[in-house]
Amino acid sequence: MTKYILNRLFHSTLVMFTISFIVFFIMFKAGDPVELMLPPDATQQDVVEMRAALGLDKSFIVQYQKFLSNVAEGNLGNSFIYGQPALDIVFERLPATMELAVIAMIVSILLGIPLGIISSIKPNSILSRIIMFFSLAGISVPVFWTGMILVLIFSVILGVLPSSGRGEVYLFTSAFTWDGIKHLIMPVITLSVFQLALILRLTRTGMMEVLMQDYIKLASAKGVPRKVIVYYHALKNTLIPLITVIGIQFGQLVAFTIVTETIFAWPGTGKLIIDSIQNLDRPIVVAYLLVISFIFVAINFIVDVLYTFIDPRVRV
Amino acid sequence: MKKMIMGLATVALLFSAGNAATLKVGLASGAGSMDPYAHNETATNSILSNIFDALISFDKDLKTHPALAVSWTNPEPTVWLMKLRKGVKFHNGSDFNADDVVFSYDRVKNWDKSGFKGKVSMIKEVSKVDDFTVKIVTNVPYPILLRKLTYIHILDKETLEGKSEQWIGLHAIGTGPYKLVSWSKGDHIKLDANPTYWQGKGKYDKVLLRPLTNNATRVAAILSNEVDIINRVPVVDVNRVKANDKLDFFVQPGLRLIYLQMDQDRDKSPYIKSHDGKNPLKDIRVRRALYYGINEDAIIKYVMKTFAKPASQLSPEAVFGYDPSIKTRVKYDPKKAKALLAEAGYPDGFEIVLDAPNNRYINDSQIAQAIASSLAKIGITVKVNATPKSTFFAETGKLNTSFFLIGWASSDGDASSIFDGVVHTFDKDKGYGRYNRGRFSSPKADKLIEKSAGIMDPNERLKVLQEAQRVALVEEQCFIPLHYQVDIYAASKKVHFEPRTDSRIWAFDIK
Numbered sequence A: 001m002t003k004y005i006l007n008r009l010f011h012s013t014l015v016m017f018t019i020s021f022i023v024f025f026i027m028f029k030a031g032d033p034v035e036l037m038l039p040p041d042a043t044q045q046d047v048v049e050m051r052a053a054l055g056l057d058k059s060f061i062v063q064y065q066k067f068l069s070n071v072a073e074g075n076l077g078n079s080f081i082y083g084q085p086a087l088d089i090v091f092e093r094l095p096a097t098m099e100l101a102v103i104a105m106i107v108s109i110l111l112g113i114p115l116g117i118i119s120s121i122k123p124n125s126i127l128s129r130i131i132m133f134f135s136l137a138g139i140s141v142p143v144f145w146t147g148m149i150l151v152l153i154f155s156v157i158l159g160v161l162p163s164s165g166r167g168e169v170y171l172f173t174s175a176f177t178w179d180g181i182k183h184l185i186m187p188v189i190t191l192s193v194f195q196l197a198l199i200l201r202l203t204r205t206g207m208m209e210v211l212m213q214d215y216i217k218l219a220s221a222k223g224v225p226r227k228v229i230v231y232y233h234a235l236k237n238t239l240i241p242l243i244t245v246i247g248i249q250f251g252q253l254v255a256f257t258i259v260t261e262t263i264f265a266w267p268g269t270g271k272l273i274i275d276s277i278q279n280l281d282r283p284i285v286v287a288y289l290l291v292i293s294f295i296f297v298a299i300n301f302i303v304d305v306l307y308t309f310i311d312p313r314v315r316v
Numbered sequence B: 001m002k003k004m005i006m007g008l009a010t011v012a013l014l015f016s017a018g019n020a021a022t023l024k025v026g027l028a029s030g031a032g033s034m035d036p037y038a039h040n041e042t043a044t045n046s047i048l049s050n051i052f053d054a055l056i057s058f059d060k061d062l063k064t065h066p067a068l069a070v071s072w073t074n075p076e077p078t079v080w081l082m083k084l085r086k087g088v089k090f091h092n093g094s095d096f097n098a099d100d101v102v103f104s105y106d107r108v109k110n111w112d113k114s115g116f117k118g119k120v121s122m123i124k125e126v127s128k129v130d131d132f133t134v135k136i137v138t139n140v141p142y143p144i145l146l147r148k149l150t151y152i153h154i155l156d157k158e159t160l161e162g163k164s165e166q167w168i169g170l171h172a173i174g175t176g177p178y179k180l181v182s183w184s185k186g187d188h189i190k191l192d193a194n195p196t197y198w199q200g201k202g203k204y205d206k207v208l209l210r211p212l213t214n215n216a217t218r219v220a221a222i223l224s225n226e227v228d229i230i231n232r233v234p235v236v237d238v239n240r241v242k243a244n245d246k247l248d249f250f251v252q253p254g255l256r257l258i259y260l261q262m263d264q265d266r267d268k269s270p271y272i273k274s275h276d277g278k279n280p281l282k283d284i285r286v287r288r289a290l291y292y293g294i295n296e297d298a299i300i301k302y303v304m305k306t307f308a309k310p311a312s313q314l315s316p317e318a319v320f321g322y323d324p325s326i327k328t329r330v331k332y333d334p335k336k337a338k339a340l341l342a343e344a345g346y347p348d349g350f351e352i353v354l355d356a357p358n359n360r361y362i363n364d365s366q367i368a369q370a371i372a373s374s375l376a377k378i379g380i381t382v383k384v385n386a387t388p389k390s391t392f393f394a395e396t397g398k399l400n401t402s403f404f405l406i407g408w409a410s411s412d413g414d415a416s417s418i419f420d421g422v423v424h425t426f427d428k429d430k431g432y433g434r435y436n437r438g439r440f441s442s443p444k445a446d447k448l449i450e451k452s453a454g455i456m457d458p459n460e461r462l463k464v465l466q467e468a469q470r471v472a473l474v475e476e477q478c479f480i481p482l483h484y485q486v487d488i489y490a491a492s493k494k495v496h497f498e499p500r501t502d503s504r505i506w507a508f509d510i511k
Helices: A002-030 A033-037 A044-053 A060-072 A086-121 A126-140 A143-157 A178-211 A214-222 A226-255 A258-263 A269-278 A282-310 B002-020 B042-048 B098-110 B145-149 B165-170 B215-223 B235-243 B284-293 B296-303 B334-343 B364-376 B389-397 B416-423 B443-452 B458-475
Strands: B022-027 B056-058 B064-066 B069-076 B079-084 B123-130 B133-138 B178-184 B188-193 B206-211 B247-262 B308-310 B351-357 B381-387 B403-409 B480-492
Touching: A002 A060, A002 A282, A033 A044, A033 B389, A086 A126, A086 A178, A086 A226, A086 A258, A086 A269, A086 A282, A126 A178, A143 A178, A143 A258, A143 B215, A178 A226, A178 A258, A214 A226, A226 A282, A258 A269, A258 B215, A269 A282, B022 B042, B022 B215, B056 B145, B064 B069, B098 B123, B098 B133, B215 B235, B215 B480, B235 B247, B235 B480, B247 B284, B247 B364, B284 B334, B284 B364, B284 B480, B296 B308, B296 B364, B296 B480, B351 B364, B351 B389, B364 B381, B364 B403, B381 B389, B389 B403, B403 B416, B416 B443, B416 B458, B443 B458
Parallel strands: B022 B206, B351 B381, B351 B403
Antiparallel strands: B056 B064, B069 B079, B079 B133, B123 B133, B178 B188, B188 B206, B247 B403, B247 B480, B308 B480
16 A cells, blocks of 8 residues: 555646646746736836846746756745745635535535436436436536526625625635625535536446346345435445545536636636736746645545445455 | 613714724735835836835826925036925834935945836936035936936935844835835735824825735725725726716826837747848838838737837836927828838738737736737738746846837836837947846937936926937837726726726825
8 A cells, every 4th residue: 555655646647747848838838927927118228137136037947847846845936926926826715616526526416416316216207307307407518608607697686695605704615604605506506517417327327237237136036125226335436436436526616716706896816817817927827726736636646545445346 | 772782873984984984905916025125117116105105206297396405406407405394203213315316225225135226327326415505416417317316215314324134124114194104015015104293194094005916806806895986997897886976997008018029120030930031120111111001909909908008118108308299190001001011022911920018017018919919911921939937037138039018108208218228239248228128229219318318408498308208209100009007997986086097096195
């Protein structure tokens, strides 16, 4: 196990190193942040001075070397725009994104799996058909549209929910205050619609497949109660592929809250990264992508460990 | 029972008074830093002008007024003696005096990441005469000093000395009408009224500034009553805002000119294909043909949905240097344009690439498309290359372009910035023409521009500026002006709001 973990760690470091190089290179090639930072009435001399102040007058190799030696000291550089350490800014905004992603994922799992099971047991019932209709809609409707329609109905027409922003924060999250919850409802729905539909459909397909298996038939023949068959034997075997997908999807949720955050002016990392790319704020873009890839790597690791608990055959 | 009702009524009153005293503003763009010298751009300047004061301030029509300076004299044309306001305190209680002015000026000029060096480039020295008098010495007689000084927010020396760049970037301590309470980046800025502000306390006890960068989100926020004012109402949503009887709608002529620059330097321009292989834009007849051949009325009507003003010159009326004798734009005349092209030897036109940003100005890439279809009618094949501003400004900066759409805002309220920065021949050492990226060059205009900088008498100076514009624009057709942008605001009828020419939202003005 230790060897396995060390091996994973080595690979993860390599992945993050490569990412940093690629991002750094792309941002280096993308344009000149100083052109965007200085006002039009600045002189060419001011441009030269600013470039030197930010270390952008050096060659690519020198800049990247400097970056690496700073990383070794745990410093990812200062944001060109904010002037603050890039990592601080990313971590300042990460809780907002994480709370959105975590709550959306919990909602999707808590609704998606039971609904998937219901629709798999009696696939032709009216209830199943209604569920499947909405899941199809959930997969097909673009996030942007969902968000705007919710805002139109609940904020502009009914005036019951705030259209944008994050509510009052208590202990790193806004989920513990009433104001915070009101602000969370629409972004969470917007973000979870697709995930919910996906989990629902995967559960249903998986369950239907498992329920056809011989060992289920054997269990039935032996007189095991239907409930035990469905919720213990069948569900447990459906969960393995489901957990893989949920793991990957969670990473996606964290990384791709951009659209939701833009619609709801949610102060998370998605909005930060879009602004930073537009302003060519390289330190933030690099720091953000390193943090996100770290999260991906960590989730994959956790998913692997989870397997071993659910399915003893995977145990190393 | 009666008592209880009375009690409840009092509580309700307290609550409603509390609510009415918060002004909520939805902004199209947030602040980059709380350091007033970090970013010289309208959004950050607008936000920080609520917290800081400068020596001089602009009113809503760009007229200069005393602020932290109360009066000034010129013992010599290059020397300004300024008396400072007494009894002013910074938000943390320390006193404002001449040391703060000297300190602030030093930091603007010498901090390597200062975005405001251009505003003080003509100032040679700032020194303390006594606690409430400073002496400012300029390199040459400098008539627009007061306008430049409106941009230099005054910092507190006692508080800031020895503090790191990072600290200053997070803590705004000024003398202005509002104090910074908290800044949650990307979400909100909370301000409290400064009870001891030298002009009195602002009407609103609290101000909440929210960056709502997505257009639809910003409009939804005002339609659902969550904010009291928004700026930059997108033109597609104007009718929804107008239809709402709880909202007022404002259109304010802005300072930003949208115009075209042309490569007038190279004999062979990289993105032009002409039958003789030369650069046709060097010929004034071709440049005039482009001017006559663009149907700007159609652009304003269909692309800008009438929310723009046709531009006949480099600065709008609100700017010093405006010339009333060039009031109207030349009439769209494709026949004349074709004749001019034929005269110049290009009866069948030529091929050219028009570069434009696609996320910088209002409808920028659509304007470029409209220009392309306009010019197609006079035989010029225009290919539009619209790129994000990050690419666009870098590429035009490297002169990797032949023809491009760009904007300029004379934010000092004086035409000198566009003359120095765009019209004057590029000269790195003297600091001229950084945005002259078509490398237009007219020695005659250059001479007038340099002369105008040192004329103290406003009437005489205006004449020279107008002459410089006549030479550059009318005689030489240096650029092709298209239109001036307008600022569009929506505000709840509950607040009394008046838009400002400088596009700032200054909470103290809002009643």
